[in-house]
Amino acid sequence: MLIVTIDAGTTNTRVRVWKDSRVISDTSESVGVRDTAITGNRNKLINGVKKALDRALAGISEPYEIVASGMITSDVGLYCVPHLSVPVSFNDLVEGTVAHTIPEVSAQPIWFIPGVKNAVATVDVENIDAMDVMRGEEVETFGLLMQHNVKGPALIVLPGSHSKFILTDEKKQIVSCVTTMAGELLDVLTHQTILANSLDGQFVTKLDNDYLQKGAASCRRVGLARSCFTVRLLDLFTQSTHNQRASYLLGATLYSDLQAIKQSMALNLSPETNIIISGKQVLKEALASLISTDSFFTGSIVQADDDPQRPLSGVGALALMETILCRHTVSQPPFSSVLHQGIPT
Numbered sequence: 001m002l003i004v005t006i007d008a009g010t011t012n013t014r015v016r017v018w019k020d021s022r023v024i025s026d027t028s029e030s031v032g033v034r035d036t037a038i039t040g041n042r043n044k045l046i047n048g049v050k051k052a053l054d055r056a057l058a059g060i061s062e063p064y065e066i067v068a069s070g071m072i073t074s075d076v077g078l079y080c081v082p083h084l085s086v087p088v089s090f091n092d093l094v095e096g097t098v099a100h101t102i103p104e105v106s107a108q109p110i111w112f113i114p115g116v117k118n119a120v121a122t123v124d125v126e127n128i129d130a131m132d133v134m135r136g137e138e139v140e141t142f143g144l145l146m147q148h149n150v151k152g153p154a155l156i157v158l159p160g161s162h163s164k165f166i167l168t169d170e171k172k173q174i175v176s177c178v179t180t181m182a183g184e185l186l187d188v189l190t191h192q193t194i195l196a197n198s199l200d201g202q203f204v205t206k207l208d209n210d211y212l213q214k215g216a217a218s219c220r221r222v223g224l225a226r227s228c229f230t231v232r233l234l235d236l237f238t239q240s241t242h243n244q245r246a247s248y249l250l251g252a253t254l255y256s257d258l259q260a261i262k263q264s265m266a267l268n269l270s271p272e273t274n275i276i277i278s279g280k281q282v283l284k285e286a287l288a289s290l291i292s293t294d295s296f297f298t299g300s301i302v303q304a305d306d307d308p309q310r311p312l313s314g315v316g317a318l319a320l321m322e323t324i325l326c327r328h329t330v331s332q333p334p335f336s337s338v339l340h341q342g343i344p345t
């Protein structure tokens with residue numbers, strides 16, 4: 001039995017076909033739930049997911065199961081599954097996964113993995129900072145715990161469209177998380193503001209650690225908005241290179257992530273917690289550099305050695321789907337699967 005994993009997030013959708021724990025087909029589309037949020041309808045998302053799925057499955061004749069994670073399970077996705085409240089173990093995630101058919105995308109049911117939320121009984125404007133949610137990163141977290149045999153408590157750091165800081169305990173459960181929009185913010189600042197000119201609309205390609213640290217120090221001193229404008233001043237009045245200016249902006253933006261880790265009620269982080277960072281190389285390096293020079297953090301800091309052939313979202317979703325299939329062969333009918341059809345309006 002082949003397993004098809006769909007990882008559809010805020011910005012991108014990736015589809016992979018797995019055979020015997022190996023990816024045999026891999027494709028992606030630059031489409032995500034951000035498109036639903038911007039256009040007000042799901043057409044772009046439906047078409048993008050279907051296109052990626054059809055392409056990944058072209059020429060494949062063996063039977064398969066499809067499993068999906070990420071923002072695709074949110075109110076702006078294809079099928080909304082309520083978040084599970086922390087603490088959440090791998091087994092909780094398996095039991096919360098539901099099957100649903102969306103004929104516009106595939107004739108066969110897709111198993112949707114729920115997201116995870118912090119446990120706050122009554123949320124109001126006074127305590128909103130204690131609340132947080134994730135969809136997709138819980139699967140990556142379990143993938144990382146399996147692949148790297150992480151011993152908790154540990155803080156898992158996953159930069160992307162949204163930066164996620166996820167606390168896990170000694171029982172390998174997710175116990176809390178905090179999110180920032182650093183990735184989306186960098187994207188907008190780099191491509192859709194006055195800084196597009198100073199940065200040639202390009203992200204940093206090679207990190208300049210000195211400029212990274214100076215950007216962080218600037219954000220600490222004068223705040224993020226002023227630090228952003230400083231990137232234009234560096235362009236107008238200095239001989240700085242593109243990578244130096246982009247590193248400065250990255251430092252300023254990620255410094256605000258550090259403030260969230262240290263101060264957010266959502267995490268309540270102990271300084272001695274060990275930290276493991278996974279994700280795009282440049283973001284991983286930048287976060288590791290900023291965290292290691294900040295005296296608040298006293299635990300170990302490890303940059304995960306990510307295997308491009310076995311991405312964490314796929315590894316986690318694959319293990320989860322294998323567990324579901326294994327349980328179904330033992331006990332029929334499916335224990336928690338809800339089989340119904342269509343895209344909710």
Ligand SMILES: Nc1ncnc2c1ncn2[C@@H]1O[C@H](COP(=O)(O)OP(=O)(O)OP(=O)(O)O)[C@@H](O)[C@H]1O
Pocket residue numbers: 008009010011012013032070136159160161162182183184185186187203204205250279280282283
């Ligand atoms: N070199 C870079 N420098 C700074 N930011 C970058 C760089 N490369 C990517 N980013 C940021 O990372 C984000 C995209 O990261 P990534 O491709 O990991 O997305 P993702 O989180 O997997 O997407 P999704 O949310 O759709 O799953 C973008 O928002 C972008 O701003």
Ligand SMILES: O=C(O)C(=O)C[C@@H](O)[C@H](O)CO
Pocket residue numbers: 009010070071074075115133134135136137162179
């Ligand atoms: O669960 C939700 O509704 C979110 O908005 C979480 C979002 O931050 C994703 O985790 C990004 O991948």
